[in-house]
Amino acid sequence: MNYQFSKRMSTIKASAIREILKATSDPTIISFAGGNPSAEAFPLDAIRKISNQLLEKEPINLLQYGISEGDNELISEAELFLNRSESIIKENDKLLITSGSQQIMEFTVKCFCNDGDIVLTENPSFIGAINAFKSQGAKVKGIGFKNGQLDVSELERVLSKKIKPKFLYVIPNFQNPMGTVMSLKVRKEILALAKKYGVIILEDNPYGDLRFEGNIIPSIKSLDKDGIVIYAASLSKIIAPGMRIACCVADKAIIERFVVAKQVSDIHSNLWSQKVIAKFLQEYDMDNHLFQLSQIYQRKCQLMYNQMKKHFHPDIIFNKPSGGMFIWVTFPKSVDIEDFIKKALDLKVAVVPGKVFLVDDKEECHSIRLNFSTPTDEQIIKGISILGKLTYNLV
Amino acid sequence: MNYQFSKRMSTIKASAIREILKATSDPTIISFAGGNPSAEAFPLDAIRKISNQLLEKEPINLLQYGISEGDNELISEAELFLNRSESIIKENDKLLITSGSQQIMEFTVKCFCNDGDIVLTENPSFIGAINAFKSQGAKVKGIGFKNGQLDVSELERVLSKKIKPKFLYVIPNFQNPMGTVMSLKVRKEILALAKKYGVIILEDNPYGDLRFEGNIIPSIKSLDKDGIVIYAASLSKIIAPGMRIACCVADKAIIERFVVAKQVSDIHSNLWSQKVIAKFLQEYDMDNHLFQLSQIYQRKCQLMYNQMKKHFHPDIIFNKPSGGMFIWVTFPKSVDIEDFIKKALDLKVAVVPGKVFLVDDKEECHSIRLNFSTPTDEQIIKGISILGKLTYNLV
Numbered sequence: 001m002n003y004q005f006s007k008r009m010s011t012i013k014a015s016a017i018r019e020i021l022k023a024t025s026d027p028t029i030i031s032f033a034g035g036n037p038s039a040e041a042f043p044l045d046a047i048r049k050i051s052n053q054l055l056e057k058e059p060i061n062l063l064q065y066g067i068s069e070g071d072n073e074l075i076s077e078a079e080l081f082l083n084r085s086e087s088i089i090k091e092n093d094k095l096l097i098t099s100g101s102q103q104i105m106e107f108t109v110k111c112f113c114n115d116g117d118i119v120l121t122e123n124p125s126f127i128g129a130i131n132a133f134k135s136q137g138a139k140v141k142g143i144g145f146k147n148g149q150l151d152v153s154e155l156e157r158v159l160s161k162k163i164k165p166k167f168l169y170v171i172p173n174f175q176n177p178m179g180t181v182m183s184l185k186v187r188k189e190i191l192a193l194a195k196k197y198g199v200i201i202l203e204d205n206p207y208g209d210l211r212f213e214g215n216i217i218p219s220i221k222s223l224d225k226d227g228i229v230i231y232a233a234s235l236s237k238i239i240a241p242g243m244r245i246a247c248c249v250a251d252k253a254i255i256e257r258f259v260v261a262k263q264v265s266d267i268h269s270n271l272w273s274q275k276v277i278a279k280f281l282q283e284y285d286m287d288n289h290l291f292q293l294s295q296i297y298q299r300k301c302q303l304m305y306n307q308m309k310k311h312f313h314p315d316i317i318f319n320k321p322s323g324g325m326f327i328w329v330t331f332p333k334s335v336d337i338e339d340f341i342k343k344a345l346d347l348k349v350a351v352v353p354g355k356v357f358l359v360d361d362k363e364e365c366h367s368i369r370l371n372f373s374t375p376t377d378e379q380i381i382k383g384i385s386i387l388g389k390l391t392y393n394l395v
Numbered sequence: 396m397n398y399q400f401s402k403r404m405s406t407i408k409a410s411a412i413r414e415i416l417k418a419t420s421d422p423t424i425i426s427f428a429g430g431n432p433s434a435e436a437f438p439l440d441a442i443r444k445i446s447n448q449l450l451e452k453e454p455i456n457l458l459q460y461g462i463s464e465g466d467n468e469l470i471s472e473a474e475l476f477l478n479r480s481e482s483i484i485k486e487n488d489k490l491l492i493t494s495g496s497q498q499i500m501e502f503t504v505k506c507f508c509n510d511g512d513i514v515l516t517e518n519p520s521f522i523g524a525i526n527a528f529k530s531q532g533a534k535v536k537g538i539g540f541k542n543g544q545l546d547v548s549e550l551e552r553v554l555s556k557k558i559k560p561k562f563l564y565v566i567p568n569f570q571n572p573m574g575t576v577m578s579l580k581v582r583k584e585i586l587a588l589a590k591k592y593g594v595i596i597l598e599d600n601p602y603g604d605l606r607f608e609g610n611i612i613p614s615i616k617s618l619d620k621d622g623i624v625i626y627a628a629s630l631s632k633i634i635a636p637g638m639r640i641a642c643c644v645a646d647k648a649i650i651e652r653f654v655v656a657k658q659v660s661d662i663h664s665n666l667w668s669q670k671v672i673a674k675f676l677q678e679y680d681m682d683n684h685l686f687q688l689s690q691i692y693q694r695k696c697q698l699m700y701n702q703m704k705k706h707f708h709p710d711i712i713f714n715k716p717s718g719g720m721f722i723w724v725t726f727p728k729s730v731d732i733e734d735f736i737k738k739a740l741d742l743k744v745a746v747v748p749g750k751v752f753l754v755d756d757k758e759e760c761h762s763i764r765l766n767f768s769t770p771t772d773e774q775i776i777k778g779i780s781i782l783g784k785l786t787y788n789l790v
Contacts, residue, residue: 001593004507005506006507006509006512008509012659036459037459039459042459055443063442111400113401114403135656241459251398257400257404264530266639267497267523272665272668
């Protein structure tokens with residue numbers, strides 16, 4: 001049979017990164033290509049203990065159908081957790097449990113956009129979000145960075161045009177792929193612009209709790225008094241991604257629509273994960289857990305950065321991030337990045353080209369993204385040394 | 396802020412059944428409204444044992460990111476299981492693990508339909524599927540039943556029109572809500588029509604293994620040699636729905652597109668569930684498990700049917716199903732069904748009006764759906780007696 005696929009799904013390809021990851025299932029390859037949290041940081045003992053107890057005491061609650069909004073106990077615990085240091089959940093808001101933050105990206109575009117509507121993202125940005133927006137027929141337009149911050153003038157130019165975008169997608173903390181942190185000034189400016197032009201902000205905060213240096217900057221959601229911001233809080237990076245649980249906080253009129261989207265998408269999220277995480281948030285000291293976690297990430301980041309300083313050609317530009325999972329590395333324009341990546345893979349080190357994070361991947365990009373959370377310390381030392389030698393051959 | 400939601404999501408409402416179920420969280424209400432499998436049938440000991448072992452031996456495999464296609468071990472086990480008595484997975488096919496069958500409904504419409512394209516369903520049909528199709532902008536057209544079988548003449552009339560539907564959604568075994576089984580003759584006829592007119596069939600088979608009487612009829616997928624059928628095999632009804640795992644089998648060109656849809660929808664399905672189910676399929680005697688399960692369903696079905704025969708007014712029409720979870724009950728046209736349902740709820744018995752399963756819920760419908768898998772035996776006896784008295788008051 002000759003299949004006629006839909007237009008919206010014909011615009012996107014399989015994620016280049018996930019394809020690279022599949023190619024690197026070879027265990028002899030050192031991968032800096034992934035975006036996996038450090039397995040060292042998973043609270044294994046707690047998950048084991050809670051899971052065994054739940055399966056003993058209330059197995060049916062883990063196995064029967066649940067409600068689309070999410071498990072009530074998890075909703076209460078997640079609300080306490082998210083509101084512990086700032087006001088994320090406002091009076092008019094509700095919290096919805098989703099199957100990872102990825103689902104929040106899809107619900108936002110599905111519930112707000114008709115075919116051909118415009119969605120704005122930072123450029124570069126998380127490819128999974130860009131593809132989710134395109135997969136529902138939206139046109140994605142990227143807003144560039146200027147001195148490490150979203151270019152607010154460019155944003156206003158785009159917003160002031162006649163055809164308004166439906167929403168702006170941002171990752172203010174330890175942005176993927178660049179690792180940058182949006183300043184408080186820019187957060188306030190884009191919120192004011194969103195209000196002025198009647199545009200929603202989708203604030204994705206998967207890495208906010210992976211800070212190991214510097215002070216916390218208030219989320220845009222906490223600054224919003226007008227129901228402008230949809231907030232996506234992943235639990236993948238701070239508990240475990242295989243559990244596929246995230247929280248979406250937004251005005252209840254939005255959540256009501258998202259619940260309908262959830263009913264027709266996967267009915268509800270896995271209940272074992274929901275119940276285990278609810279108990280984990282309830283019974284364990286999250287501040288201590290997040291502190292342990294930040295120590296691991298700091299050590300790994302510092303190690304990679306030190307090795308890069310030592311081994312990389314001095315013309316290569318990179319900053320030490322204050323949190324998150326990535327270091328963004330920019331090469332002189334003379335370097336052929338694809339050739340560099342190919343040669344690195346021949347030497348059994350995998351990295352991701354920066355251009356896969358561009359809204360239009362035909363644009364030029366002289367950067368790569370390195371992940372420091374997944375590899376072991378030994379892999380970081382060995383892999384960076386290999387990449388370092390290569391930089392001297394190619395720069 | 397004044398939210399402007401998308402057109403596609405404005406056409407559907409929250410599931411009437413899920414709303415009824417929320418309303419019936421009152422434990423004193425006897426609910427025949429749900430579609431939950433019998434909790435008696437969950438393989439609790441096996442799940443507990445496997446889960447504890449996996450969390451001890453390979454916790455990281457349950458907690459780290461996985462691949463979108465699904466866990467390799469589960470894919471192999473599911474292929475063996477689905478192909479155990481007929482040829483579901485053909486040479487050109489692949490199997491994708493999804494977060495319940497609901498996700499297969501959404502992927503099919505998302506990957507095949509542009510805004511305004513036509514999707515055909517049996518009428519009445521599973522409301523979650525109808526809503527999933529509408530939520531992606533498709534126009535849903537229902538094909539009626541004639542003498543308990545899909546009206547094939549009506550189907551051909553619709554298929555022969557100039558504008559072709561993109562696919563036909565059917566539940567051949569113990570249809571939801573009617574409990575009917577599509578005959579082999581009709582299965583062959585609709586497959587031939589689909590081939591003739593170049594239309595995909597989405598075959599949803601959540602209840603096929605819940606047969607307690609009569610002979611197995613070959614699936615449409617097993618009859619298909621041309622890559623026409625997308626097959627949805629839920630594990631919710633035969634293992635546990637809270638785990639949210641199903642299998643989709645289709646031509647590899649279709650699965651390739653569905654994998655991209657999966658990446659942007661929820662990246663991958665929960666790994667604990669995938670791994671536990673893989674081991675369950677591998678280590679336990681599924682034939683025995685399904686036999687135990689069918690015994691439970693047969694007992695509950697027989698009990699409800701006997702009680703209905705005893706207590707219901709003789710003008711009310713219903714058949715004893717040979718499998719599945721539902722009995723479809725049709726009242727004389729003189730009875731005000733909404734009034735019956737309201738009065739039943741006042742007496743603390745919840746049932747679902749048949750009209751919520753219609754493609755156009757403004758059509759008339761004099762039926763209700765009763766579920767026999769969720770209530771206990773005592774609840775069946777008490778609840779049917781209450782409904783029985785009400786039938787004598789109202790008919």
